[in-house]
Amino acid sequence: MTHTGSVKNASRHASLGLSDEKAVLMYETMQLARKFDERGQLLQRAGKVNFHISGITQEPSQVAMAFAMDLEKDWFLPYYRDYAFVLSVGMTVKELMLSIFAKGEDPNSAGRQMPGHFGSKRLRIVTGSSPVTTQVPHAVGFALAAKMRGEQSVSIVSFGEGSSNQGDFHEGCNFAGVMKLPVIFVCQNNGYAISVPFSKQSAGRIADRAIGYGFPGIRVDGNDPLEVYRVFREAHERALAGEGPTLIEIMTYRVTPHSTSDNDLVYRTKEEVDHFKALDAIPAFRQYLTDLGLWSDEQEQELQARIRKEIDEATQYGENAPFQSIEDAFRYVYAENTAEGKEQ
Amino acid sequence: MPVMEYIEAIRTAMKDEMERDSRVFVMGEDVGLKGGVFGTTKGLQQQFGELRSLDTPLAESAIAGVAIGAAMAGMRPIAEMQYSDFMFPATNQIISEAAKIRYRSNNDWDCPVVIRAPIGGGIFGGLYHSQCPESVFFGTPGLKIVAPSTAYDAKGLLLSAIRDPDPVLFFENKKCYRLISDEVPEGDYTVPIGKSKVMREGDDITVIGYSMPLHFAMQAAEELSREEGIEAHILDLRTIQPLDREGILEAVSRTGKVLIVHEDNKTGGVGAEVAAIISEELLYDLDAPIRRLCGPDVPAMPINPPGEKHYLLNKDKLKAAMLDLARF
Numbered sequence: 001m002t003h004t005g006s007v008k009n010a011s012r013h014a015s016l017g018l019s020d021e022k023a024v025l026m027y028e029t030m031q032l033a034r035k036f037d038e039r040g041q042l043l044q045r046a047g048k049v050n051f052h053i054s055g056i057t058q059e060p061s062q063v064a065m066a067f068a069m070d071l072e073k074d075w076f077l078p079y080y081r082d083y084a085f086v087l088s089v090g091m092t093v094k095e096l097m098l099s100i101f102a103k104g105e106d107p108n109s110a111g112r113q114m115p116g117h118f119g120s121k122r123l124r125i126v127t128g129s130s131p132v133t134t135q136v137p138h139a140v141g142f143a144l145a146a147k148m149r150g151e152q153s154v155s156i157v158s159f160g161e162g163s164s165n166q167g168d169f170h171e172g173c174n175f176a177g178v179m180k181l182p183v184i185f186v187c188q189n190n191g192y193a194i195s196v197p198f199s200k201q202s203a204g205r206i207a208d209r210a211i212g213y214g215f216p217g218i219r220v221d222g223n224d225p226l227e228v229y230r231v232f233r234e235a236h237e238r239a240l241a242g243e244g245p246t247l248i249e250i251m252t253y254r255v256t257p258h259s260t261s262d263n264d265l266v267y268r269t270k271e272e273v274d275h276f277k278a279l280d281a282i283p284a285f286r287q288y289l290t291d292l293g294l295w296s297d298e299q300e301q302e303l304q305a306r307i308r309k310e311i312d313e314a315t316q317y318g319e320n321a322p323f324q325s326i327e328d329a330f331r332y333v334y335a336e337n338t339a340e341g342k343e344q
Numbered sequence: 345m346p347v348m349e350y351i352e353a354i355r356t357a358m359k360d361e362m363e364r365d366s367r368v369f370v371m372g373e374d375v376g377l378k379g380g381v382f383g384t385t386k387g388l389q390q391q392f393g394e395l396r397s398l399d400t401p402l403a404e405s406a407i408a409g410v411a412i413g414a415a416m417a418g419m420r421p422i423a424e425m426q427y428s429d430f431m432f433p434a435t436n437q438i439i440s441e442a443a444k445i446r447y448r449s450n451n452d453w454d455c456p457v458v459i460r461a462p463i464g465g466g467i468f469g470g471l472y473h474s475q476c477p478e479s480v481f482f483g484t485p486g487l488k489i490v491a492p493s494t495a496y497d498a499k500g501l502l503l504s505a506i507r508d509p510d511p512v513l514f515f516e517n518k519k520c521y522r523l524i525s526d527e528v529p530e531g532d533y534t535v536p537i538g539k540s541k542v543m544r545e546g547d548d549i550t551v552i553g554y555s556m557p558l559h560f561a562m563q564a565a566e567e568l569s570r571e572e573g574i575e576a577h578i579l580d581l582r583t584i585q586p587l588d589r590e591g592i593l594e595a596v597s598r599t600g601k602v603l604i605v606h607e608d609n610k611t612g613g614v615g616a617e618v619a620a621i622i623s624e625e626l627l628y629d630l631d632a633p634i635r636r637l638c639g640p641d642v643p644a645m646p647i648n649p650p651g652e653k654h655y656l657l658n659k660d661k662l663k664a665a666m667l668d669l670a671r672f
Contacts, residue, residue, distance in 0.1 A: 143413075148395055
């Protein structure tokens with residue numbers, strides 16, 4: 001925060017230690033994720049890609065949680081709707097496009113996995129799979145490794161509220177609680193596990209489960225990104241201070257169908273969806289920045305043009321890029337150089 | 345060369361490797377202060393501290409899953425399943441995660457984890473302390489699976505497993521722990537994963553197997569040699585994934601008659617794949633149909649002594665099957 005001596009010092013982001021530049025970057029990243037996501041849906045509808053799974057309306061909280069992390073030292077274990085999260089920690093739209101087109105240059109899996117199955121060692125994003133919640137014990141393992149090596153590193157792991165019913169959620173939380181490991185467990189509660197509403201997933205609050213594991217559980221409004229950021233900063237500080245894990249339940253809403261293979265109006269009404277669409281936090285965040293004089297219509301136009309260009313170029317690149325060659329398609333079942341790792 | 349119990353060979357491999365490499369640690373139920381329910385990790389916590397001989401909560405999926413995470417983070421974890429019967433809750437972590445991490449990330453990530461699990465019966469453990477679960481994991485690409493029968497191989501294979509860049513399931517036979525002793529070199533040596541070993545040479549019949557039943561085959565072979573002049577050629581697979589095709593074919597070619605043995609039940613077991621390899625490559629060189637002698641196709645062995653005895657292989661069952669094959 002570089003402002004001196006004016007009312008601006010009282011802004012919410014400044015009081016959280018976020019510079020104006022960071023606050024603006026958060027907004028731009030939310031928009032980038034939104035536009036990428038919308039393009040992904042269009043590409044599927046146009047028959048250009050086979051599948052898309054959306055994170056629309058969850059972007060503001062995903063960006064906020066990423067901005068609370070240390071990109072040099074922390075470990076990231078996102079789930080399949082975390083486009084805004086992975087964009088915030090360094091993945092590019094071009095890389096995401098390569099993934100949805102399933103092309104060989106896709107850094108996540110060389111086009112082997114479905115979109116939304118992130119992984120990039122370079123960006124400290126840990127490879128993920130489709131059976132939900134398996135990543136939770138992995139995050140605990142990363143935190144255990146950090147503790148053993150004396151590293152100042154936190155692992156953060158996302159999952160949905162449906163996934164929170166898996167045994168791996170309980171086993172991972174319990175393990176991390178016993179050992180006071182530096183993990184942030186993030187339940188992105190968007191109200192639906194495909195067609196099943198939260199009321200049929202749990203009779204309680206996910207955040208309250210933390211009591212049983214001996215660490216704090218916090219429920220936060222996903223449409224208030226600055227509050228999300230605050231909560232994650234605190235959890236991050238607790239983790240680094242050796243005070244152990246935190247469970248954070250982000251209350252959000254999935255305005256899209258589960259995926260492009262789902263018809264959501266079979267199990268919910270348009271009115272319900274419209275109600276939550278109106279609560280979208282991206283316009284609200286834009287208004288917040290505008291009120292502070294940090295954002296203007298001109299900047300918005302410039303941003304939209306820039307994003308449009310980036311996504312257009314990435315789409316074209318992804319579409320034209322080659323698939324992984326058949327020669328390479330079945331490689332890397334095992335290490336190919338058997339000496340690898342032996343004396344590392 | 346010192347003679348060592350099988351269980352001590354396993355412990356020595358862990359101890360030596362933990363001394364050599366600070367990334368190596370062992371985790372599981374009761375592995376710390378108590379040193380394991382069988383005593384396999386005895387003394388490790390006293391020497392290496394609580395973190396490196398880590399008593400975990402009683403939750404197998406977390407034991408495997410946390411170890412997998414630590415392995416991806418660059419550590420070299422050894423996760424112990426107290427009994428292989430209890431590793432099924434960890435199956436999703438092993439098959440969906442460990443086995444696929446390198447492949448699904450196009451070699452960006454790897455998972456050098458070892459999962460140790462005691463297999464086999466004969467200790468009055470009943471249904472759930474006696475099973476051989478190899479066939480559940482066998483055939484899952486991305487996993488390596490070893491199952492030593494001797495103390496020498498137990499140490500050498502465990503050292504190879506810990507240093508291997510990919511996930512290795514290490515199935516140790518709990519009946520072998522204190523029953524089997526043999527010469528084990530001090531210090532560092534490895535037994536290569538994927539290589540079988542000829543335990544005994546002979547020209548009349550070939551026996552192929554892994555783990556405890558091979559000791560019955562060895563005893564039976566000595567008696568058959570003495571009493572009948574029948575010489576058995578015995579091959580220890582040592583690694584059951586990947587199978588040593590060359591070693592198998594060479595051992596079968598030597599005699600043209602083969603008996604495959606394992607304690608895991610017959611249907612869908614490792615022996616079925618071994619038999620398939622032989623019939624793909626050597627069918628017309630055989631002098632007798634391929635035989636298998638395995639655990640019966642029942643869910644698991646009973647705890648009552650006659651039931652357990654009836655379930656398990658022993659020297660006499662091996663001898664009868666080997667004699668029958670020799671006379672074919």
